[in-house]
Structures are given as structure tokens and as C-alpha cells.
Amino acid sequence: MSKLKVVFCWHMHQPDYRGPDQNGYQLPWVYLHGIKDYSDMAAHLEAEPEARAVVNFAPVLLEQIADYASQIRRWFDSGERIRDPLLAALAGPKLPHDLSERRELIRACLRANETQIINRFAHYRKLADMAQLSEEHEYCSMYLSDQFLADLLVWHHLGWMGEAIRQSDVRIRSLEKKTHGFSIEDRRSLMQVIGETMSGLIGRYRRLVEAGRVELSVTPYAHPIVPLLLDIESAREAMPDILLPELKRYPGGEERARWHIRQGIQTFEKHFGIKPAGCWPSEGAVCEDTVRILEEEGFRWAASGQQVLHNSLTEARHGRPPEDLWLHAPYRIKNGRLNCFFRDDGLSDLVGFTYSEWHADDAVANLMQHLENIAQANKNSPDAVVSIIMDGENAWEYYPNNGHFFLSALYKELAEHPDLQLTTFSEYLDGQQKPAADLSRLVAGSWVYGTMSTWIGEPDKNLAWDMLGEAKAAYDGEVQRDRFNAQELQALELQLATCEGSDWFWWFGDYNPAATVSDFERLYRLQLSQLYRMLGVETPDYLARVFAHGTGAPELGGVMKRN
DSSP: OOOEEEEEEEEEOOOOOBOGGGOOBSOOHHHHHIIIIIHHHHHHHHHOTTOOEEEEEOHHHHHHHHHHHHHHHHHHHHOOOOSOHHHHHHHOSOOOOOHHHHHHHHHHHTOSOIIIIITTSHHHHHHHHHHHHHHHSGGGGGGOOHHHHHHHHHHHHHHTSOHHHHHHOHHHHHHHHHOSOOOHHHHHHHHHHHHHHHHHHHHHHHHHHHTTSEEEEEOOTTOOOHHHHHOGGGGGGTOTTOOOOSOOSOTTHHHHHHHHHHHHHHHHHHHHSSOOSEEOOGGGOBOHHHHHHHHHTTOSEEEEOHHHHHHHHHHHTTTOOOOSSOSSSOEEETTOSOEEEEOOHHHHHIIIIIGGGSOHHHHHHHHHHHHHHHHHHTTTOTTOEEEEEEESSGGGGGSGGGGHHHHHHHHHHHHHOSSEEEOOHHHHHHTOSSOOEEESOOOOBOTTTTSSTTTSSSHHHHHHHHHHHHHHHHHHHHHHTTOOOHHHHHHHHHHHHHHTOSHHHHHOSTTSOHHHHHHHHHHHHHHHHHHHHHHTSOOOGGGGSOOOOOOOOOGGGGSSOOO
16 A cells, blocks of 8 residues: 655745835734744754645745844844834833833733743733733723833743744743843843844745755735635635625736736745745635636646535536545646645644644544544555645644644654655655546635635625725726836835735624724725825725724634634
8 A cells, every 4th residue: 555645734824914105014923923833833844854844935924024034133233123013112122101002012912822822931921910900900001110011022922932942042941031020131132032033934944945845835925815806706606695795896807816926926936046836825715717827827736625626526516425535636627737736624623723622642643543544545546645734823822832742743753654655745746646637617715614705795895895996996097097107016016915915804704803803904994095095096085984893702713714
């Protein structure tokens, strides 16, 4: 029996948090995930020589990683202020005197997993309790000293620090041992660790590629939902009764889709020095035209969700469900050249949602058992491949020690397993014994439920699409007047791309948490308003009014979804 091929594809993605006109970061998640999750994932792959994985980077994330590294370097070299309020406060030397600014910093320092991050460190827990008291009783804020705020800032960043850095860097261990009374020199030492980590990330992944341990893939530039750019009506393929926005078709959708794909490739090549062979389309959202365009733009493979394949096979069989052993294989759409891999939802969700509650050894043993069962079922299929595709950032916040024990044991067990072979999608295709099966029909959908419902179909999401469509029409009209120079046109194109990103639509909807919906709703209106300002046309009045609210409490805060 040939070994069952197993591919882990970790998707690294954060939206563009740079404010309008690049005037400052609105949220700190890029650098916090950088020092924790991007750093730790690289460390796990570096530590196990036989480990293999695909790591997918959104291009706007790569740009922001590089920008943070550059900002910190300039701060050390010349004292230039860092354009992220949280990181700038840590860097100091001064802390804000304005009470509202101090309260905002305190709130930011409480944004961490309470069980696995705050409660792990006794002094962080004490500071968080004091901070929470000041939130509940506003008058208490006036009694919180600069030393309290400095200590809370340090502990927040220590809590977010990756486990590999925590175990190996004497500066981090010294700060943790000190526990309180952190000086400006202590904060500077922590800034050195953060700066070194952010500056080294892209090079570490590049070296993993050179060592043959990692395949890097890419997403369209600003993470748009490509099928909806191409055809809003494509959402009906999986959900015929979905309520769609008044916008019937996104203006110039295919041109914009190709721009995001080409700009994504260009950004990827700029940072890694190679051309990507594979693409994880934003949110695994595909339709037949998406696959066609990806093939025309030179990609060798793409990936999507299990339910997309199930819907497609069921429709091709005139309503009959697919036969056994349909999931763990690549497909080509209508005899095309692009190979499509499909996510094993069950195994991916076990890693994303379930195993964080288990002992690491038990979790790994359980996953091995599932994979061994799949290997046995596919013993006569030498080309069988299991695709475990998931968020590479947010899951680990819910694991003890940032998933260190689980991921270390996982890579080790898989590397040594006699019947399982860790590989990458391109490496798999290099050794493929026969061509992928042909899929006569691809039903448009995403990795979430096999539909587009996470980004369209709900009143707030639909309203956001109508706003975007109106902004794009204004953009087209002004650009056609031929009154912008090349530099201005490039800036306008990038601003439009930011507005087309998927994350705005993900968070709109009252089933999401109020604070997160507020953050993204406000930033979406700011970005659209900035586009109008750059075009030199009047900003619509509705962009001054809040249009989306959240009242929900979804699993894991809504940053990931379970199928």
C-alpha cells in the first residue's frame, strides 16, 4: 500500500488595517499575530526536518509585515514615531495623558484570550482585573498611574509572544521573571525582540522554501470574493433563494478580479523572489470563471472547500449524492489544466475547534487514527490526498502554550508514520501517477458551508455591496475623465482594492460581536470616504452614519467558522 499523502495548508491572512491615506494602523493584529503565530509556525517547520506544509499568505498581509519591520527599524534609527497606537505606546518613552486615550490603550491590552493568555500569567491577570475595574467604574481610571499602564502594555505583549521566542530568548524570560515595575529600558528590550521577529519573518519562510520544507501560495491581492466580483448572481448557484443587493453586477468585475490576481502575484514575487504555483482563492470562494482566470494567469493548482465539491458532484449526478471516496482526490474542471484540491472539513474543524480542549497527545493520536482509516479506505488509490486547510493564526490562541505541544507532536508523528506522507500540493502533483478526475460542473461557493452567505445575502452585507458598487461607479466615471496622473491612478487603484476586500462583509451582520462589527464598520466607511476624497467628488451622506451593528457571541469570537 502506498502512503496516503497529507497536505496541511495554513492560511495566513489579515485585512489591510492601514487607515485612510496610510495614516496609521487602526488595529494591531498584524504585528501581534506576527510575533506569535507567524513566528511559531515557522519555528515548528524549522524544528522538524521531515515536516512539510503549504503556507498561504495574503499579499496585503505581506505588505503590512514589511511595513511594521520598517517602522520599528526607523524608530530605533531616528526616533520616527510608529504609526500603530498600541505599539507606539509600548515604545514610548512617553505615555498619553489624555484620559480617553489611556482608556483606549487599557481596552486594547485586554484583547487577549482570557483562559490561555491572560490567566497563564499571574501578574497579567492582576493587572487585567484592575483594568476591568476601571472599565466598570470610569472614575477609577484617574488613579491608574503611568507605571500601571507601562506594566500592562509589557504584559500584553509578553502574553502575545510566540512560544518558540518565549523558550529561547533570554530577554523575554528576564522580563517575565521581573514581573512588574518595567522601565523604559525594559520596554526598549521588548521592542528589540518585536522588531527582530517582524524583520525576520519573510526571510524565514523564504529559507524554508529553499530547504524544500514549505510551499508558499498566494491569495488575490486584497482578499476579495472573486466570484462575486465576476457575477453577484453566482451566489444563487448554491443558494437559489438568497436575497441579493440592489447592485445587479459589480462594474468591471472581471477586470478587477484579474487586477487582484496579478497584483497578488507581483507582491508575492517582490517579497519571496519566486512565482507562486498555487492559489487559495480568498475564502476558498470559486466559480467556473474563477478557475478559468486562475488557469489563464498561470497557476498550477487552487483549493476550495469540501461542500463546494459535494454540491458540484451532486449536481453533476442530477441530484444524487457522490459515491464513496470522492473527497480525497484532486479534480480538473471541464478538462482544464488547473488542479483543484478540496478541504477535508471534518479534519480541519477538529484542529480548528475541537483539539484545543484536548491533551495534545490525545489530539494527535485521534487525528492519526482518522488519517489511518482514510489510508485504509484508499489503499487501492495511490493518488489519494487529504487536504487539511485552515486558518493558520487564530486557532492557536485557544490552545495551551499557543499550540506548541500539539503542533510539535503533530509534525513529529506524521514525519515518522509508516503509512502517511506529509507533502505539499506541488510536490504531490510532481509525483501524481494519473491525471486528476474531470469535474463537469463547479457550483459556485466558498469553504464556509459551500455558499457565499458569509459575504452576501444579509441586509447589512447587501447594503455594503450597494455602497461599494456606487463607489466603483464613481471611480469609473472620474477615471474615464482622464484627469489623474500615473501616480494618482495607482493610489486610486490601491484604495479601491482595499474597499473590495472580503473582511468587511464577513463581519457585517448582527450575529457577530458588537465591538468587532463596530471596528470593521467604521473602517469600511472611512475607506470608502477616502476613495471619494481621492476622486475629488462629494462623499455620500450615508457614509457618515453607522449602518451595521453586532449583538452576537459566535464561537471563538467569529474569527473562524465551523462547517
